[in-house]
Amino acid sequence: MKIAEAIQRIELIVVPDGTTPVYRTAAEELARIAGAPVRTGQPTAHDERAGVFRIAPAVDLTPPGGATSSAVFRLTPDGSGFLTADPPHLLFGFLTYLLRRLAQTEIERVAEPATFPATFAWQRSVYDYFLTQEGRIQRGLHAETYVRRLAECGFTHLEVNGLAFPMGLETGPRGEAYPMFYTYCPALDQFVSSGLNRGLYPDYYLSANLAQLRFNAALARRYGLVPGLLCFEPRSVPEEFFARYPMLRGARVDHPFRSFKPRYNMTIAHPRVREHYAEMMARLMDEVPELAFLSVWTNDSGAGFEHTSSLYVGRNGGAYLIREWRDHADIARTAAENALWFLRVLRDAGRAINPEFRVITRLEPFTAERETIWGGLRDGLEAEAASLTARGWEMPYTHPRYADSHAINIGSIHQSGYEKGEGARARELEARGSRAHQYHAARCSSDRPHPTPHRERLARTGAGQ
Numbered sequence: 001m002k003i004a005e006a007i008q009r010i011e012l013i014v015v016p017d018g019t020t021p022v023y024r025t026a027a028e029e030l031a032r033i034a035g036a037p038v039r040t041g042q043p044t045a046h047d048e049r050a051g052v053f054r055i056a057p058a059v060d061l062t063p064p065g066g067a068t069s070s071a072v073f074r075l076t077p078d079g080s081g082f083l084t085a086d087p088p089h090l091l092f093g094f095l096t097y098l099l100r101r102l103a104q105t106e107i108e109r110v111a112e113p114a115t116f117p118a119t120f121a122w123q124r125s126v127y128d129y130f131l132t133q134e135g136r137i138q139r140g141l142h143a144e145t146y147v148r149r150l151a152e153c154g155f156t157h158l159e160v161n162g163l164a165f166p167m168g169l170e171t172g173p174r175g176e177a178y179p180m181f182y183t184y185c186p187a188l189d190q191f192v193s194s195g196l197n198r199g200l201y202p203d204y205y206l207s208a209n210l211a212q213l214r215f216n217a218a219l220a221r222r223y224g225l226v227p228g229l230l231c232f233e234p235r236s237v238p239e240e241f242f243a244r245y246p247m248l249r250g251a252r253v254d255h256p257f258r259s260f261k262p263r264y265n266m267t268i269a270h271p272r273v274r275e276h277y278a279e280m281m282a283r284l285m286d287e288v289p290e291l292a293f294l295s296v297w298t299n300d301s302g303a304g305f306e307h308t309s310s311l312y313v314g315r316n317g318g319a320y321l322i323r324e325w326r327d328h329a330d331i332a333r334t335a336a337e338n339a340l341w342f343l344r345v346l347r348d349a350g351r352a353i354n355p356e357f358r359v360i361t362r363l364e365p366f367t368a369e370r371e372t373i374w375g376g377l378r379d380g381l382e383a384e385a386a387s388l389t390a391r392g393w394e395m396p397y398t399h400p401r402y403a404d405s406h407a408i409n410i411g412s413i414h415q416s417g418y419e420k421g422e423g424a425r426a427r428e429l430e431a432r433g434s435r436a437h438q439y440h441a442a443r444c445s446s447d448r449p450h451p452t453p454h455r456e457r458l459a460r461t462g463a464g465q
Contacts, residue, residue: 001077003110004103009079010034011051017041019057022088022224026095027055030083033099050078058086069121073098074113081110089156089224090118096152124157125150126295126384126439127230131216132162133184144219151223157293158225160216161186164208169201170238170302173260181258181301187235192287194279196272200241210287217288228293232303234277234342236263248273251317253304263302267318268342277342281349289353294346295384298339299365305342307335309368310392328368336372340381347380360384360437367392377434384437386415388425413441 013036015027027038030053054061058072061084068086071094075081083098085091094116102109129135130146150158168182168190189197191210217227234250242249242264250267266273285291297303299310306317315331321338322331343359350357363385366373370391377383390396397415399405418438426436 001107002103003075003098003105003107006075006077006079006107007034007103009051009077010036010053011079012036012053013038014052014054014056015040016056016060020088020224021222022091023055023057025222025224026083026091029092029095030055030099034079048080050076050080052080054082055091056082056084057088058084060084070115070117072113072115073110075107075110077107077111082113087121087156089226090121092151092224093154093156094118097154118154120154120156122157122437123155124159124228124437125155126159127185128159132159132230136162137166143216144222147216147219147225148223151225156224156226158216158220158227159230159295160220160227160288160291161191161213161229161231162216163190164212165205169205176260178254178259178263178302182235185230185232185297185301187231187233187303188229188277188280188284189235189237192280192283194276194283196245196276196279197237197241200238210284213284214288217290221290226292227288227290228295229291230295230297232301233296233298234265234268234303234305236265236302239264241266247319249318251304251306251311252313253299253302253311255312265303267306267320269306269318269320269338274341274345278345278349281346282352285350285353285357291350292354292356293358293360294350295360295362296343296346297362297365304365305335305339307331308339308366309335310365332368333372336366336369336376339366339369339373340376343381351380358382358435363388364390364393377429378432380433382435382437383429384439386439387419387422388436388438389419389421415439415441 007030010030013027013031013034015023015038017040024038024040031038036053053075061072061082069090071083071085071090073081073083073094083091083095085094127133130138130141131143135141147158163183163186166183167180168186170179170182172179186209189201191206191213193200193206220227236253248266248270250265250273252262253265254263266276268274268277298305299308304311307315307322309315309332315335321334326334343361347357347359350359358380360382361373361384363370363373363383374383387396395415396419397417399414422438426438429436
């Protein structure tokens with residue numbers, strides 16, 4: 001007997017009360033194939049009979065100490081059995097794999113509980129073009145279909161901070177293109193405010209953006225994906241803010257070749273600004289406590305850390321961080337420590353609501369500051385990069401066809417492997433309670449010497465690549 005035949009003998013699918021939405025979603029998907037009803041409630045002795053199939057958390061179905069980052073599946077010829085996944089964000093992806101790839105497998109393979117380990121326990125579509133970035137406003141896009149497809153493909157985490165408006169409220173001189181950069185990776189202050197910046201953006205704008213974020217997070221949870229944020233921070237704020245608080249002006253963060261006027265962010269070296277960010281993070285977590293990560297990109301699109309070497313106009317910032325007659329090494333170390341303070345503020349505010357909350361920072365913008373940043377990554381402060389061994393944007397990999405060319409885009413299909421040093425650096429972070437997230441691109445295999453791309457997709461993986 002095949003698994004597909006046994007599925008047709010399922011007469012009832014049981015899901016416990018109080019579980020996350022993905023268990024019900026998975027049950028309804030299996031019910032659609034099996035033609036069986038779904039019942040929500042606590043299991044009873046009657047549920048041990050033939051034809052009853054359970055979908056529940058691992059703690060309810062498997063012995064303590066079982067394998068993590070895996071799915072466990074059992075199905076007998078009479079249609080009874082169970083399905084679970086630990087963590088639950090693997091559940092819908094495995095069910096899709098079961099129905100599409102394992103359906104013609106002999107039932108003996110799963111008559112006793114079978115464990116299916118996940119290759120990637122964490123996989124995120126980075127800079128999610130369709131849900132939260134520029135592609136979100138395209139005609140005909142159906143957000144739920146898109147999120148479902150991500151879950152089917154094995155993605156586990158999802159960025160949800162997309163604006164409800166085609167563009168942010170950033171303004172500029174006539175003919176300037178710079179405001180368009182604020183439509184993607186929107187900062188925290190596009191969704192909530194604090195006592196410091198209240199009124200800077202109108203309530204109708206913030207509430208609409210927050211409602212959109214909540215909607216995306218609910219979609220993610222429906223299919224088991226873990227919601228989080230991708231923000232350019234610390235981002236510039238309207239000049240109106242500095243008319244109120246001139247002493248809180250931070251770094252100039254715009255690109256002078258692309259902007260017609262300078263943009264400045266707040267000086268994160270000031271305690272009041274750190275309180276402001278902590279308050280915004282806490283308010284956002286109160287609204288969406290399921291948020292599990294914040295990925296911070298910087299030094300682009302109106303964001304940057306004070307006095308770092310890669311700011312477009314050169315090292316600059318507020319008056320509270322750097323004193324005169326400091327050498328470059330001292331400035332780099334101080335700027336990096338200030339950035340780490342900022343990341344810890346966000347992490348701690350998030351963890352007050354969700355103990356699993358983590359803050360990830362992209363490494364490439366840090367060149368002179370890199371080693372200090374690297375040394376400060378621990379206990380939920382994590383790194384993401386195409387290469388953990390590179391410094392800045394230079395890639396240590398060559399084109400697979402042209403060995404003398406290092407000019408390949410980070411995380412593209414042309415980066416077809418990892419140097420040995422990547423794993424050692426990832427394990428170093430793991431030993432400190434941190435984690436490495438590395439880019440990869442999916443591609444199909446080919447009999448030709450150099451595979452051609454089928455569909456390029458940037459994704460995020462766990463440590464140890």
